[in-house]
Amino acid sequence: MRFKLLLLLAFASLLSACLSAPQSAALVQQADFKFPNPEVLESLPFFSQSAYQCGPAALATMLVYSEVDVSPEDLVPLVYVPARKGSFQFEMVAATRSYERLAYHLEPSLNAVFEEIKAGHPVLVLQNLGLSWYPRWHFAVVKGFDLGREKIILNSGTFENYEMPLTTFELTWARAEYWAMLSLEPGVMPISAEPESYYLALAALEETQPQANISAAYRSGLQAWPSNQNLLMGYGNLLYQEGNSAEAATRFREVIKYHSNFAPAWNNLAQILLEDGDVAQARTAVDRAIALDGPFVDIYRETLAKIEAAK
Amino acid sequence: MRITKLLRTPAAYSIIASMLFVSVQAPALADVVGTKELTMQAQLQVQRNDVRDLIAREDVRAGLLGYGVNPADIDKRIDSLTTSELLQIQNQLGVLPAGADGVLGVVLTLILIFVLLDVLGATDVFPRI
Numbered sequence: 001m002r003f004k005l006l007l008l009l010a011f012a013s014l015l016s017a018c019l020s021a022p023q024s025a026a027l028v029q030q031a032d033f034k035f036p037n038p039e040v041l042e043s044l045p046f047f048s049q050s051a052y053q054c055g056p057a058a059l060a061t062m063l064v065y066s067e068v069d070v071s072p073e074d075l076v077p078l079v080y081v082p083a084r085k086g087s088f089q090f091e092m093v094a095a096t097r098s099y100e101r102l103a104y105h106l107e108p109s110l111n112a113v114f115e116e117i118k119a120g121h122p123v124l125v126l127q128n129l130g131l132s133w134y135p136r137w138h139f140a141v142v143k144g145f146d147l148g149r150e151k152i153i154l155n156s157g158t159f160e161n162y163e164m165p166l167t168t169f170e171l172t173w174a175r176a177e178y179w180a181m182l183s184l185e186p187g188v189m190p191i192s193a194e195p196e197s198y199y200l201a202l203a204a205l206e207e208t209q210p211q212a213n214i215s216a217a218y219r220s221g222l223q224a225w226p227s228n229q230n231l232l233m234g235y236g237n238l239l240y241q242e243g244n245s246a247e248a249a250t251r252f253r254e255v256i257k258y259h260s261n262f263a264p265a266w267n268n269l270a271q272i273l274l275e276d277g278d279v280a281q282a283r284t285a286v287d288r289a290i291a292l293d294g295p296f297v298d299i300y301r302e303t304l305a306k307i308e309a310a311k
Numbered sequence: 312m313r314i315t316k317l318l319r320t321p322a323a324y325s326i327i328a329s330m331l332f333v334s335v336q337a338p339a340l341a342d343v344v345g346t347k348e349l350t351m352q353a354q355l356q357v358q359r360n361d362v363r364d365l366i367a368r369e370d371v372r373a374g375l376l377g378y379g380v381n382p383a384d385i386d387k388r389i390d391s392l393t394t395s396e397l398l399q400i401q402n403q404l405g406v407l408p409a410g411a412d413g414v415l416g417v418v419l420t421l422i423l424i425f426v427l428l429d430v431l432g433a434t435d436v437f438p439r440i
Contacts, residue, residue, distance in 0.1 A: 196357060203350040230353055234346045264344035271342045295352065296344045303342065 055087025
């Protein structure tokens with residue numbers, strides 16, 4: 001009898017050892033000054049999933065909220081893999097982009113999830129509702145939270161406003177490597193955005209959907225980080241493509257102002273100066289690019305050749 | 312002379328070859344460094360930083376030191392890793408959990424790093440490879 005009790009105790013302590021939810025614990029502690037009030041995105045739509053099709057239902061929830069006219073049925077051919085009875089993360093990302101929305105990967109932090117909810121952005125999450133060695137993958141949308149009651153609120157599967165204990169959520173989310181994504185209209189900034197991740201999300205959208213409102217996304221990004229090298233370069237290139245050379249040159253000059261050793265900016269500026277007939281200045285700029293060297297030095301040499309031919 | 316015959320003369324061959332050369336060269340005449348190319352560089356940088364973060368981790372540092380490898384030496388080598396090598400290491404990052412539980416993952420990743428560094432000549436942990 002006593003042995004059985006001991007065994008049970010040992011098993012229980014083992015369980016609690018692997019069931020730790022440090023992020024939830026920290027957030028509950030800081031709730032009073034960080035997230036004192038419950039937050040719920042009341043206008044978040046709800047699509048009840050059909051068999052195994054949590055992916056299309058969750059993604060439709062995200063897209064419709066960001067004002068895309070789409071239904072889960074439209075998304076099934078894009079994100080549902082019948083043989084796997086599920087969807088892959090990268091397909092969710094690609095489908096988001098195909099509707100001209102920015103697919104932003106959130107950092108693996110519950111705090112970031114809550115910040116986004118507070119800013120009015122629902123969060124698509126992947127959970128493993130089973131165990132690491134017996135996975136049951138599931139996509140759901142975080143709709144809100146109530147830290148006073150230690151609950152997270154999800155539109156999940158066939159349940160609208162599904163309340164889950166925060167620690168349980170953290171455990172299921174951790175088993176899916178904290179995968180979380182935002183789907184935003186270009187120009188809307190993730191509140192927890194990091195410049196690097198934001199730029200990569202934007203560049204991926206630009207590459208796959210160049211007709212989307214990419215310039216709005218660059219402008220918002222530059223409002224948040226006015227000296228960001230990648231965003232300035234990308235916006236400069238976009239303006240140049242659109243035929244707005246003067247504005248493009250301004251962006252490249254800004255890159256040079258903040259990052260004077262970034263050779264591609266000198267080269268791209270040289271190209272515009274050459275087109276404007278300012279051969280001498282173009283030569284100075286391209287010489288600088290070539291002196292700085294780097295992986296694109298062949299392009300700088302071509303620019304130099306064109307400048308020399310123009311003399 | 313019929314045109315097909317003309318095309319078979321050595322002079323024609325060299326002209327055709329030079330035309331091919333021109334047509335291959337033309338698309339490479341990029342006027343500006345494009346966003347796509349810059350993004351690839353940015354991604355490479357992110358991958359390098361991920362590997363740097365990995366090397367900076369306490370358990371990984373301890374593991375490396377245990378193998379007699381100075382983490383600072385690896386740090387110097389990260390810039391010379393190629394895209395595909397970085398990608399290989401990064402694929403292993405997912406296997407490497409943060410706690411002490413993932414001993415196997417840690418070992419796997421370390422071995423991978425060592426093999427790559429051996430190829431680069433930085434270490435000599437696996438002399439038979």
